[in-house]
Amino acid sequence: xxxxxxxxxxxxxxxxxxxxxxxxxxxxxxxxxxxxxxxxxxxxxxxxxxxxxxxxxxxxxxxxxxxxxxxxxxxxxxxxxxxxxxxxxxxxx
Numbered sequence: 458x459x460x461x462x463x464x465x466x467x468x469x470x471x472x473x474x475x476x477x478x479x480x481x482x483x484x485x486x487x488x489x490x491x492x493x494x495x496x497x498x499x500x501x502x503x504x505x506x507x508x509x510x511x512x513x514x515x516x517x518x519x520x521x522x523x524x525x526x527x528x529x530x531x532x533x534x535x536x537x538x539x540x541x542x543x544x545x546x547x548x549x550x
Contacts, residue, residue, distance in 0.1 A: 463487050470494040476502030483508060492516040500526025507533040518542040 464485050469478075474496035482491070483505035489512060499521045506512070507530065515537055517527065527541045 461485060466490040468492040468494075469496060472497055474498060476505070479503070479505040482506060485509070486511060488512055490514045493518070493520060495519045497521060499523075500529070503527070503530050506530065509534065510536075512537045514538050514540075516540040516542075519544050 462485070465487055467482070467485065467488060467490070469482075469492065472495050474493070476498050479498060479502040482488070486509065488509055491506075491509075491512060491514070493516065495518070497520070500523055503522060503526045506515075512534055513536060515530075515534075517539070519542065521544060522541070524541075524543075527539055531537070531539055
C-alpha cells in the first residue's frame with residue numbers, strides 16, 4: 458500500500474486480511490473512509506489505526522473485533538463515526 462499516501466477511501470472485503478495487514482493501513486494518513494468486511498482482524502489490529510486522524514467513517518462488519526477494541530479506537534479517533542457489526546455466531550437448533 459506504499460505510494461497510496463493520497464488515498465481517501467478504501468474497502469477491504471476478504472477473510473485473508475489479518476492484523477498484520479493493518480500495519481500498512483495505519484500508514485494511510487489521508488484515509489477518510491474505510492470499510493472492512495469479513496476480515497480476520499482483532500482488537501490488536503485496530504491499535505494500528507489509532508493515528509488515522511483524518512478518518513471520519515469506519516465500518517467494521519463480520520470481524521473478530523470486540524466492543525472493547527471498538528471503544529478504545531473511538532477514544533483515539535473521536536472525530537470518526539464507527540459502524541460496528543460483530544461477527545454473528547451460527548445459530549443452533
